Amino acid sequence: MRVAIVGAGISGLALAYYLQKLGIPYDLFEASEHVGGNIKTMQESGYLLELGPNALQYTPELETLVRELKLEQEVVPTAKAGHHRYVLRNGNYEKLPDSPFSLLSNGIFSWKTKLRILQEKDVPPADIDYETITQFFERRFGPGVIEYAVNPFISGVYGGDPSRLLVHKALPLLKEMENRYGSVLKGLLKHPVSQFGYENISFVKGMQTLPNAIAEKLISLHTGLPVEMITRNQGKYIISCSATGDYDTEEYTMLVLALPAQPAAELLHYTFPGMAAALQNIHYPPMSVVHTVYHRRDVNHVLDGFGALHPKAECPFAAGAVWSSSLFDGRCRPHEVLFTSFVGGAQYEAHALTDKEKLMECVHQELKETHGITADKPVFQHMYFMEHSIPQYDLYIEDAHHMAEQLEQEGLFIAANWQAGVSVSSCIRHAKELAHKINLKRPAPSIAE
Ligand SMILES: Cc1cc2nc3c(=O)[nH]c(=O)nc-3n(C[C@H](O)[C@H](O)[C@H](O)COP(=O)(O)OP(=O)(O)OC[C@H]3O[C@@H](n4cnc5c(N)ncnc54)[C@H](O)[C@@H]3O)c2cc1C
The missing domain is CATH 1.10.3110.10 (protoporphyrinogen ix oxidase, domain 3)
Structure with missing residues (x-):
């Protein structure tokens, strides 16, 4: 029995890791030269920028994984202030209640x-x-x-x-x-x-630490190999990558798609057209992640929290911002503050598609107004655009979930955030459960063995 896994985001990486632990042979194919998918940390001009997740829920599965990867020393919990979240109301930030007591005293x-x-x-x-x-x-x-x-x-x-x-x-x-x-x-x-x-955590050198550490442990990871076609022969799956002809001949008993819905649909077009059509219906709104740095003395707000959420009722430009430098040390210089703003998502799709210069200016102006910032320009600004960000668990995802369940009979499995839940910790939990499910399908050894 050999398992093909397509996609080395956190879902595919975690699945490969758990299969390897169970002694199940696999090949993990990743289109990019880098692993981690949505999890991307960038170092630029002395700043540590998260282009995807900023904080992970430290669930028991993640804690165990961190221990097994010997990453304990790298883990950084969010600063104490990170328990508070602010919400925009009538143009000002108010603390959201974080306990039953604060619910009663709260003005929201x-x-x-x-x-x-x-x-x-x-x-x-x-x-x-x-x-x-x-x-x-x-x-x-x-x-x-x-x-x-x-x-x-x-x-x-x-x-x-x-x-x-x-x-x-x-x-x-x-x-x-x-x-x-x-x-x-x-x-x-x-x-x-x-x-x-x-508790929420990150790592000293950012989120990318986690996928990189898993990848280092894997014996059958193939990066820079986009899978272009999947065919079936007598119930076995055949993976085709034009980057190298090597894998055309390999046959797999089971196939796991650890991909966003769109590339998964493209690969299933010929083998399972019904599933491909259902996957096309899953909506991923566009999103831009904007990092903005100011001198601390130019920002009046105390920034004692995780960040700020913007209700639609306030007609905001960004959906909100994480106060990255309040959460974790080493994201910018000590005399500066770093904001990570999210523009887009299902409620603000048009905002994400704004021209880059205008978008960054709108983010700066909104930060200025809402945080009492006196600077005319940020010290540094960076924008990262995602055409397809987070899968929406709405009515249109139902068919794909339903069909994915049925296709397990055919040896086709899903390990991806459109099935597992969107948080990184959900992807890891789902990958672990799937590895055990696959293990149960392993044929019993023959007497001769
Ligand atoms: C802006 C943003 C902020 C987020 N913030 C948080 C947060 O703070 N906390 C949290 O827990 N979660 C957060 N999430 C969610 C979380 O990051 C994702 O749900 C999770 O990383 C998805 O992992 P995945 O492995 O399922 O998919 P992906 O990360 O999408 O990985 C899929 C992989 O498949 C590869 N691939 C695609 N096509 C092919 C092909 N044909 N052949 C081979 N490989 C292919 C891709 O290159 C990619 O590496 C955030 C997401 C976004 C977008």
């Missing part, structure tokens, strides 16, 4: 909304087909939480629109709490916060 919600939030435990559970996140929160916590909490949170984390994302797909844990305990609040009380609110 009216007293009517606060009371309604506390009554959530008395709202009977309901199973509603295709319920969106907005509908779920309105039903359980009342309409007052949508504009200034749910909307900016979903935009900041998923680049998504809560009125389109399905709650059981995008926030399965909350739906599970409703089903299990009859209430989200009761569910949160039953489970210690540590179990769900994992």
Whole structure:
């Protein structure tokens, strides 16, 4: 038995790592010369810039992986202030509540909304087909939480629109709490916060540390090899890469696509056209990540938090910004501050497509207004554009999920953020589970062996 894995983002890398641990032969093909996919750290002009994820949830799987890779000394938890998040309201930033006590003293919600939030435990559970996140929160916590909490949170984390994302797909844990305990609040009380609110971490030299460390351990990783065609012969998969003819002849019992939906669709066009069509329906909105540096003395805001979220109701330009230099040391010089702004996502697609110079100027002007910045120009600015950013767990993803499940009978598996959940920690957890599932399908050794 040999497994072909296409794509060495965190999903493909983690899967290859766990298969290798189980002694299952595999080949991992990556189009780029570099591994990590969305996880990209760049060093420029003395700054450490994250072009993808900024912080990872330190889940038990990630902690174990970090230990096995001997990366413990490289891990940096977010600074204490990172527990706070700010939200834009009437042009100013206000702290979002991070505990039941701060919920009551907080000025973001009216007293009517606060009371309604506390009554959530008395709202009977309901199973509603295709319920969106907005509908779920309105039903359980009342309409007052949508504009200034749910909307900016979903935009900041998923680049998504809560009125389109399905709650059981995008926030399965909350739906599970409703089903299990009859209430989200009761569910949160039953489970210690540590179990769900994992600490956020990065690495001294940035996120790229993790994929690079996994890649170093792999014995069958082939970078710079874009897979161009997948065919089947007597139930076996044949992988074709024109960069080298070598893999044309290799046959694989199982195929794992660790790819975004679009390139996966292209590869399945001839073998599984129905699945290819379903994959084309998954929406990835465009997004630009903008890094902006100022001299500390020119910024009036204390920046004591993870960053700021921007609700749609405020008509912002960026969906929000991470205060990178408040979270981790070594991102810029000590007398400077570094902002990582996200422009785009499902609610602000047109903004992401703005001309580069204009986009960077709009980000600077918005940072200036919202953070009390006195400088006319940033010390440094950099923009990275993604045509396809984060897959949206909306109605259009349902078919692909359903078909992916069925194709497992054919030896075709998925390890990718459009199936596993979008966070890096979800991708790692899913890859580990998939490695064990594949292991169970391993033929029993014959007596002669
Ligand atoms: C801007 C942004 C910010 C984010 N922030 C966070 C965060 O703070 N925390 C968090 O947990 N998550 C965050 N995420 C989500 C997370 O980064 C992704 O969900 C995750 O990295 C996806 O990994 P993947 O391996 O599934 O896919 P990808 O990273 O997309 O990897 C797919 C790989 O397949 C390769 N490939 C494509 N076509 C072929 C081919 N034909 N042949 C061979 N190889 C091919 C690609 O080169 C790529 O390396 C963020 C995402 C974005 C875009």
